[in-house]
Amino acid sequence: MEYKHCCVIDAQGLYVDYVLVLLIPQETGEVREEIQYYRLGPGESLADVGAPSETLVKPRYNGTGWEESATPEEIEEWEREHPVPPPAGPSELELLRQQVAALQAQIDSLTGAHA
Numbered sequence: 001m002e003y004k005h006c007c008v009i010d011a012q013g014l015y016v017d018y019v020l021v022l023l024i025p026q027e028t029g030e031v032r033e034e035i036q037y038y039r040l041g042p043g044e045s046l047a048d049v050g051a052p053s054e055t056l057v058k059p060r061y062n063g064t065g066w067e068e069s070a071t072p073e074e075i076e077e078w079e080r081e082h083p084v085p086p087p088a089g090p091s092e093l094e095l096l097r098q099q100v101a102a103l104q105a106q107i108d109s110l111t112g113a114h115a
Helices: 072-081 092-111
Strands: 002-009 015-025 031-036 045-047 059-061 066-068
Touching (some): 002 059, 015 059
Antiparallel strands (some): 002 015, 059 066
16 A cells, blocks of 8 residues: 655644555545544645754745744744753764774884884
């Protein structure tokens, strides 16, 4: 059975949810779309588009693409509630590479080898 993913938007085009839609062939040759695990509410509809960018605080579908609809105040409030995490330290692989380089330097100094 074929399927697709769609976005649920409200009457103003605001993003509500991302859903799975089964495509069920009918005897008439048409295809019936059946939304899985979600029931459209009043004013909601499906937009056959990919999910909005996670960088949008209040995504709105304008008929051709996603746009930010949050006010500057809403964005500021969201940023206060979701502070940017501090940068991650070096990965385990990077730490291992640093240790190997330090050990190699010690070996070189003991054996008199030069890179």
